[in-house]
Amino acid sequence: MTDTGARIGLIGLGTMGAALASNIAEKGFDIAVFNRTTQVTRDFAAAAGDLSARITATESLEAFVAAIAKPRAIILMVPAGQPVDDQIDALRPLLDDDDLIVDCGNALFSDTDRRVHDDRGPFLGVGVSGGEEGARHGPSIMGGGDPAHWDRVEEVLLAISAKHDGDPCAALMGPGGAGHFVKMVHNGIEYADMQMIAEVYGLLRDGEGLAPDAIGKVFERWNEGTLASYLIEITGIVAQAQDTATGAPLLSVIVDAAGQKGTGRWTAIESQHRLAPVPAIEAAVVARNLSARLDERAEGERIFGAAPQPVTVNHDLLERALIAGKILCYAQGFEMLSAAQRDFGWDLPMARIAQIWREGCIIRSAMLDDMAQALAASPGTNLMFTDHFAQLMRDSHDALRQVVAQAALHGHPTPALSSGLAYFDAMRTARGTANMVQAQRDYFGLHGFVHSNGKTDQHGPWAG
DSSP, X not given: OBTTBBSEEEEOOSHHHHHHHHHHHHTTOXXXXXXXXXHHHHHHHHTOGGGGGGEEEOSSHHHHHHTBOSSOEEEEOSOSSHHHXXXXXXXXXGSOTTOEEEEOSOOOHHHHHHHHHSSSOOEEEEEEESHHHHHHHOOEEEEESOHHHHHHHHHHHHHHSOEETTEESEEEEESTTHHHHHHHHHHHHHHHHHHHHHHHHHIIIIISOOOHHHHHHHXXXXXXXXXXXXXXXXXXXXXXXXXXXXXXXXXHHSOSOOOOOSHHHHHHHHHXXXXXXXXXXXXHHHHHHHHTOHHHHHHHHHHHOOOOOOOOOOHHHHHHHHXXXXXXXXXXXXXXXXXXXXXXXXOOOHHHHHHHTSSSSTTOBTHHHHHHHHHHHXXXXXXXXXXXXXXXXXXXXXXXXXXXXXXXXXXXXXXXXXXXXXXXXXXXXSSOSHHHHHHXXXXXXXXXXXXXXXXXXXXXXXXX
């Protein structure tokens, strides 16, 4: 602690908040901490060990504010939504006009945009990805707000961020809610990537009849090639893990119902507002929702018979299908970022976004280096149309088609892989079938259509 107080403050010592606070202290910054439940603060301080000298644990907001050097910077790690507004309202009467509040939680970007522009003082919205491990040892950080406000905490955020070959995985994305928007899209990509991996796992388990340990070894091998990524790596690990209570394969005792905190759903909803199709992400959200309907799925199996039938799909085909699927996940995500850039007037650093996702975050992948280069070389171009990734898609989309076809023929649900394939085929079809939809709309509602001669607001003969 300096004579003037801690360099920064943090409120909210849950799993992520405690990890982030420890990271800040470990990087050499004095930090004051506060949690609404006093015992949580005491437990955190008691477990701080060698970091204790840099941590000031406080038991009231007044003491917390007093412990921070002016002008103050305070990180919030509280649940998204109303709790953030409640915490801001509780803090502001104790703060000076130039004290900065930094929300590092999983906030909805529109809430952040409102808070940046309201009259409650300086505010930053910062997306933090990487889970507890990332927060503790180096997350990917996506900021949003006034550059002058970012400058005040940049030293701390760069220091605690993940590093890729020495390059900090932290940057200001743009004004307002830009940082949390980028984080939201990150999470949408995460949903789709995880779902595609789960679908391939299902084909190996239910189609080929492989044991979890053997499946884990397949993913281990894939992690040594083009698919090398955090999610492929941990899939290999969890597939080979054993349940400590029973000794059985861990996956065999986990209930088939996936939880979610809503960020993937936000991405799917916001994509509709932005007219930015993200069908693989939407399919992943739907899959999680369906997974919770355990009783109905059991009844469906009773009525119609078990869906997944034995099928062996070449592992090289599966690998290439996942390569295509991963490219499509990212392509849809970056297209959504481009739509937000257009609609909100942001200047999102697309190549830099790919760079800061290379380490620390859940979707970190060996592909991101090439993505950053492709986005820098071809700004405004759909990722799968850039030279490098167009070639990868040429090499892998037929494998995706074969995998989806075999899955459908043998009753294996592959919603994300199938949606990714449909998106790819739609995006390479110069003349689709929307003319039929437009004719139907004109017939029943006289909505009009654009004629091939260039004339707009045309009608069919039924208009009379």
